[in-house]
Amino acid sequence: MSTEPIRRIDGGKEALRAQIAALGPWFQNIDLCGVPTAPDHFLGDYPSFKFARFVHVLPNDLGGCSVLDIGCNAGFYAIEMKRRGAGRVLGIDSDERYLAQARFVADTLGFDDIEYRKLSVYDVASLGERFDLVIFMGVLYHLRHPLLALDLIRAHVAGELMLFQTMQQGSNDVLLVPEDHPFHVPGTMNPPGYFDNPAYPKLHFIEREFAHDWTNWWAPNAACSQAMLRAAGFAIEANPEPEVYLCRVTPVPYGERGPTAVYPARGRQT
Numbered sequence: 001m002s003t004e005p006i007r008r009i010d011g012g013k014e015a016l017r018a019q020i021a022a023l024g025p026w027f028q029n030i031d032l033c034g035v036p037t038a039p040d041h042f043l044g045d046y047p048s049f050k051f052a053r054f055v056h057v058l059p060n061d062l063g064g065c066s067v068l069d070i071g072c073n074a075g076f077y078a079i080e081m082k083r084r085g086a087g088r089v090l091g092i093d094s095d096e097r098y099l100a101q102a103r104f105v106a107d108t109l110g111f112d113d114i115e116y117r118k119l120s121v122y123d124v125a126s127l128g129e130r131f132d133l134v135i136f137m138g139v140l141y142h143l144r145h146p147l148l149a150l151d152l153i154r155a156h157v158a159g160e161l162m163l164f165q166t167m168q169q170g171s172n173d174v175l176l177v178p179e180d181h182p183f184h185v186p187g188t189m190n191p192p193g194y195f196d197n198p199a200y201p202k203l204h205f206i207e208r209e210f211a212h213d214w215t216n217w218w219a220p221n222a223a224c225s226q227a228m229l230r231a232a233g234f235a236i237e238a239n240p241e242p243e244v245y246l247c248r249v250t251p252v253p254y255g256e257r258g259p260t261a262v263y264p265a266r267g268r269q270t
């Protein structure tokens with residue numbers, strides 16, 4: 001039996017197109033009963049084509065598990081998780097315009113039980129709840145404090161799995177760094193050379209605009225994405241395409257030596 005709910009189109013496709021236009025501009029292209037929300041997206045049919053490349057790492061049947069979609073935008077991933085049998089699905093975004101799109105999409109497609117809330121990733125502690133699957137796609141590089149966001153997710157909302165994506169720049173090679181870095185090249189007073197290695201974990205700071213977008217702040221290389229995930233307490237289980245990682249929560253490294261994420265829950269507990 002299909003899990004697809006009943007779709008609603010009030011007033012036909014022309015009315016739908018007008019509503020889509022009124023809610024624009026759209027970042028996610030979502031098929032609303034044959035009418036696309038962002039047919040001229042600069043990346044093509046985004047995020048559908050990207051999702052197709054890594055969907056195989058997710059369980060086909062989410063069996064009622066809970067999902068938190070951080071930076072949910074128009075709700076593409078929230079809807080797809082519902083289609084795979086997720087139970088509670090909560091989408092959060094810091095931008096009310098995208099949340100309006102997400103609510104419209106869910107309403108049009110008949111997914112009545114997806115909840116959307118205006119909330120920054122920095123405030124996830126206020127949810128007071130852990131989720132079986134956290135989706136954190138396409139947000140990290142928009143943040144001024146990316147490791148803080150990963151720490152907060154790990155400390156307060158990640159229950160088991162996290163699906164993560166970030167823009168990456170620089171080398172895709174990954175240098176195996178030593179357990180402890182010597183201050184000098186052994187036997188000399190010279191600084192170690194590994195920091196100049198393109199495969200060393202590097203987070204490139206974008207002071208100005210990137211692709212005409214001032215909200216892009218950081219672009220890690222592949223080694224840095226992986227190192228930051230590990231440092232925040234996420235083990236990488238799959239890397240189905242260069243920018244996408246399926247992770248599982250693990251103990252935070254060095255946790256036994258003292259407090260790790262030092263950011264307590266704040267805001268309203270629900």
Ligand SMILES: C[S@@+](CC[C@H](N)C(=O)[O-])C[C@H]1O[C@@H](n2cnc3c(N)ncnc32)[C@H](O)[C@@H]1O
Binds near residue numbers: 047074120122137138
């Ligand atoms: C590039 S879009 C990615 C959307 C979607 N996750 C995807 O992968 O297609 C970035 C989204 O993150 C949201 N965002 C940016 N900063 C945020 C923050 N601090 N907390 C929550 N969402 C944020 C933006 O409003 C936007 O919807």
